Amino acid sequence: MTAPQRIGPYAIERLLGVGSFATVWLGYDPLLDGYVAIKVLAENWSHDLRVRERFRDEARLLRRLEHERLVRVHAVGELPDGRPYAVLAWANGGSLRDRLALGEICVPAALRLFGEICAGVSVLHRHGVVHRDLTPGNILFHSAGAEPTGNASAAEPTGAATGAERVLIADLGLAKALAAASGLTARAGTPGYMAPEQDDPGAVIDTRADVYGLGRLGIRLLAADPHGLGPDRPRPAGTLRLRDGVPARVAAVLVRATAHRPADRHPDAAALHAALDRATDPVRQSSPVARRPYRLLLAGAAVAAVTVVGAEPGGAGADRDTHTAGPLTVSLPEGWSATGATWAGQYDADGEAEPALVMSPQPRRWAADPEVPGAFVGVSASTAARTTPAGFLAERTHGDCVSAPARTTRQAGVEWTVVAYRCDRGRPRIVESAGLPANRAGLVYVQIVPPANAAPDFVDTLLGGVRVR
Known part of the structure; x- marks a missing residue:
């Protein structure tokens, strides 16, 4: 050529x-x-x-x-x-395929790398996108300061959060919005990493197809004999032999991820990532944060009663309207209402969707209309088990916006980390915040789009009204 x-x-x-x-x-x-x-x-x-x-x-x-x-x-x-x-x-560190060609990656680095790959695919799933072709060739590395003539090495990857080397998900040419990823699309994927349903022209392809591909990547990185394991043979966890140094519980995670039936897999990359964290950290497995502290009793959009406390909503010296959904209770700004929901892409240890709510002057328009102010509030035990509030916010940057330095504020006994963004497109201002409540029931995440005329203390006041049982 x-x-x-x-x-x-x-x-x-x-x-x-x-x-x-x-x-x-x-x-x-x-x-x-x-x-x-x-x-x-x-x-x-x-x-x-x-x-x-x-x-x-x-x-x-x-x-x-x-x-x-x-x-x-x-x-x-x-x-x-x-x-x-x-x-x-330019991904100057080459691809995972390049590195595996040089030899196996040491177990601690392979475990961290697999977690980083899951986190990258979680970004796609959070935005309603399924990749459909997750292979070693589509996992890239970028290191600051590398020369163009340098070759990729098998050096230990340190992860996206450290700044030394970032793990990147690439080649989305086969990706589709989930709404369009149906049997009407062309068959796509790489044998050995492609989910079984992708070979069925009538199948609906969703995030669980990517979970299968991630599971196969995990087997390639962590199994003792990855090349001897055919992709289409169902197998119990005990038959998957792991490399020395890989925690034994990881086998069950990989077996579930590569189950033949989509319904038997983790629902998406975030759930797989959380399961991997639990399997690789015995301390987190025994921590009360990692245990499931609640169960939603309603399917779908779980909404509990709205309780009005005090005389005049938002009035000085009076309690404001409050809304409760599952373990969450929020105080509503004047003129706002709320609706309960589940947190898309967040699942607890039993695979149940974790709780959330949206509050706004027009809650059902807030997600689609950038001119409508509002806030999303969610609580996640699985997220608290794998990262800190600051670490979680580092995963949720806004590329088209300029961020102010992160700050902390203590409201109602919670130490919140807060990052404000100003944007040229869409919503002009977005505030991301996260904290751990005193009962450590889970990481609480609040995304706020303040009103145009909001008072300087609007964000802190709203955060001060968030409670978790």
Whole structure:
């Protein structure tokens, strides 16, 4: 294959890789004095309108999601022959496939890496996207300061949160919004990592297909004989032999993740990640935080009664209207109401959706209308078992917004970590906050979109009205 000298304004250095649908080149941006990866649709697919649109979908998805755990898109364009290309951040640490070709990754690093991969896929699931092609070649690494001629090594990955090396989820060309990921879409996936239902043209594909792919990645990283385990054979946990040093409980997690029937798997990547944390940390397994402290008694949107306390809602010196949903009780700002819900993508130790509520002047419009103020409040024991409030907020950045420095505030006995964002698009201001209540029933997360005319203490007052039983 002859390398082009230039693609758009970028000078081409060398070939990075060739896939079924695209070729990836290392390019140099002279204006920014930096390297980029340029993904070009393969010439033999340029006539297929479905593939062209799938290629563009990847760039749109990555640009829309804009998260540190996903490969970032800088620009898009077209070659003179009409083939589209996408300019991506260069993953200078190579891929997991590259590293596994050099040898097995040590067990502690492999465990941490598997957790980072689950966390990355959780970002997709949180935004209603299913990847459908999770393989070692689609797990990339980016390290600050690496030279373009350097080779990927089997050095221990330190995870996205440390800043030394980030684990990135790539190649979303097969991803679809969950609403569209049905049997009407083309069969897609890589044998050995593809969920069994992806081979059925009439199947509905959802997040559990990605859980299967994650389970297969976990087996590749952590099993004693990953190549001898066929993907289609059901097996009990006791027959999955793990590498020395891998906690024994991890076998049950991987067996459940790779169950043949989707209904038998973890519901999504966040639930798998939580199960992995419980299996690898005996202290957390015995902690009261990790145990299930409640059960929602209503299916679907679980709503409890609204209790009015005091004379005038929001009046000085009087209690405000309150709303209770499961273990959550909130004091409502004047003119606001609330509706109970479950927290999408968050599941407790028994696989039950964890509780949440939305409060707003118009709760049912808040999620869809950026002009409507409001707040989402959720409590999660599984999240408290795997991370801190500050760590959780670090997973929920807003790529198109500018953040203020994180601050802490103590309200109603809870030490809250608070990060405020100002945005040029959508909602002009978003406040992310998280804390642990005194009873340590779970991590409490509150996302707030304040009213345009909100008082300076609006956020702290709202946080002071959140209670967890």
